[in-house]
Amino acid sequence: MKEKNGKGITRRNALKRMGLFMAGAAAWNISATSCSMEKKRRIIFYFTATGNSLHIARQLADESTELLSIPQMMKRDNLVFEADEIGLVFPDYRAMAPEMVKRFLEKATLKASYLFSIITYGNWACNVIESWNKFALSHNVRFNYIASILMVDNFLPVFDMNEQMKMDKKEDEQLQKIMADVQNSRNYIPELPPEERQRCEEVLKHLPGLFPVNSESLFEINGNCVDCAICTEVCPRGNYRLTSTGVKTEGDCEYCLACVHNCPQKAIHLKRGERNPNARYRNEHVSLWSIKDSNRQ
Numbered sequence: 392m393k394e395k396n397g398k399g400i401t402r403r404n405a406l407k408r409m410g411l412f413m414a415g416a417a418a419w420n421i422s423a424t425s426c427s428m429e430k431k432r433r434i435i436f437y438f439t440a441t442g443n444s445l446h447i448a449r450q451l452a453d454e455s456t457e458l459l460s461i462p463q464m465m466k467r468d469n470l471v472f473e474a475d476e477i478g479l480v481f482p483d484y485r486a487m488a489p490e491m492v493k494r495f496l497e498k499a500t501l502k503a504s505y506l507f508s509i510i511t512y513g514n515w516a517c518n519v520i521e522s523w524n525k526f527a528l529s530h531n532v533r534f535n536y537i538a539s540i541l542m543v544d545n546f547l548p549v550f551d552m553n554e555q556m557k558m559d560k561k562e563d564e565q566l567q568k569i570m571a572d573v574q575n576s577r578n579y580i581p582e583l584p585p586e587e588r589q590r591c592e593e594v595l596k597h598l599p600g601l602f603p604v605n606s607e608s609l610f611e612i613n614g615n616c617v618d619c620a621i622c623t624e625v626c627p628r629g630n631y632r633l634t635s636t637g638v639k640t641e642g643d644c645e646y647c648l649a650c651v652h653n654c655p656q657k658a659i660h661l662k663r664g665e666r667n668p669n670a671r672y673r674n675e676h677v678s679l680w681s682i683k684d685s686n687r688q
């Protein structure tokens with residue numbers, strides 16, 4: 392065997408060169424595989440009052456995930472976000488998202504190949520998935536996956552927090568399924584059976600709307616108040632302020648009840664009454680500091 396320069400090439404040299412070529416090809420293949428297995432960049436937006444939705448958002452996050460509070464994002468002028476995957480996690484308020492979440496979806500531009508929503512609820516999901524999906528589509532946002540997860544219900548006019556916290560709602564089992572679905576980029580938005588949809592619509596007809604409502608007409612602050620100002624930091628709308636004559640509240644309210652649940656003195660109460668005025672709730676995995684950091688205006 393002759394090379395172009397006329398020198399002979401031995402069988403040994405030929406095999407050596409072939410080995411180097413194969414090694415190089417293998418190295419290139421490993422590098423290409425490594426690139427294809429890179430973590431997808433994920434952004435999760437959340438709205439939380441007592442920590443349930445923040446806890447779920449954290450469980451769905453990994454080292455490549457950016458967790459962003461919707462009340463904090465609403466302060467920005469630029470609401471254009473881009474990632475491989477974008478999710479929204481928020482509570483069910485009367486079979487719909489909180490008002491601030493709705494406003495966020497209207498204003499934001501979400502660029503991702505996979506969009507998902509996880510909705511926390513405490514008693515009956517009604518048609519929240521269907522109504523949220525319909526709202527999103529009306530604003531040209533098409534979700535790939537929407538799921539709901541049953542957790543503690545923090546709606547004080549109806550539920551006793553002490554009773555709620557005793558219930559085993561199998562949150563971990565629900566969460567594991569949702570995490571697997573999102574990890575596998577599952578495309579699924581459940582549809583309600585017609586009879587369930589009709590039942591839900593009938594119930595909603597007899598329930599008062601939650602928004603808009605003024606915080607001054609909703610809440611009263613009693614003599615237990617020590618002016619700690621925690622309420623001024625946990626309210627996502629910044630409706631509370633500390634004055635020379637004590638704490639005052641005014642402005643359109645989300646009815647999230649963050650102020651009531653997170654007051655350490657139990658000084659804030661609903662004027663319309665509560666099932667158990669002495670019982671309050673915050674998710675055991677979420678600190679008060681985290682609620683403040685999420686909602687502080």
